[in-house]
Amino acid sequence: MIGVFDSGFGGLTILGEFLKTLPNYDYFYLGDSARTPYGNKSQEVIYTYTRQAVNFLFNKGCVLIILACNTASTKALRKIQQEWLPVNYPNGRVLGVVIPLAEAAVESTRYGRIGVIGTQATIDSRVYEEELGKLGAGLKVHGQACPLLVPLVEEGWVGKPESNMILKKYLFRVKRKMIDTLILGCTHYGFLSKDIARIMGKNCRVLNGPETISRKLADYLIRHPEIEVRIPQNKTVTYCTTDDPDRFRIFGEKFLNQNIPSVEKIVMDPQRKA
Ligand code: DGL
16 A cells, blocks of 8 residues: 555645546555644654654555655654664655655756745755755755644635735745745645735746645656555555544545545554554
8 A cells, every 4th residue: 555644634635636646556544633733843743743653554554655744754754764664664665745846846946946835843844955955056945934824724714815914924925035936845735826826926836746746656656666566556545534533534525625435543552662
């Protein structure tokens, strides 16, 4: 199976794109809704939660896990890949969303001026700056934390005048830097992309995260046939949450844009050493 992990519902936008473009594989989605948001938590906490989730998904039989959550990708992925994975699941793979988005930004930029918006944890990590720095010399990268956007999206306040006011306040700070490409460095921001694109104006390209990540996953699977052959192709999708499964189904269908037939509730045991 391909595991898709997010701190809550947001990663369903990415799973939705996988199901469209890579529909034959078996998927296992885990949303840690009981402990969301991750975006305002410390590195240590984000690492522990993410490691527990990844351990759970490998135990369920996942071969490859995508950390759909930007916050987990920026704060936990490197340590998981370098320290935890080689000891615990040397044949498993865990990938994040930062490198695919950074690569897409470099492909898109005309003048080398790239903006990134994300949660406080993602922007504070400066991982986007680091990865973009490896991909192109002389790029100017401007990060902006937008901590109010996740709750606005979760409350369904997309398109409301109050939300647009907040959005403008955040975006004007990156717009002032004359960026020509904007990375939406948070799973939830895709819901605001029309308003974001309007506010940024026609001189700035706003990248489509799910589409980019899905394209890069397809590419990864072609380049890694040894992983690809181990992923069953029965078109099954399993959904798990750490919180109320009914609420997950109702909210999740909006994020996924299709029906979720059933959701299993799981308990992530913080006492157990993952
Ligand atoms: N999924 C998170 C991300 O992409 C946003 C929600 C959270 O703060 O947990 O950064």
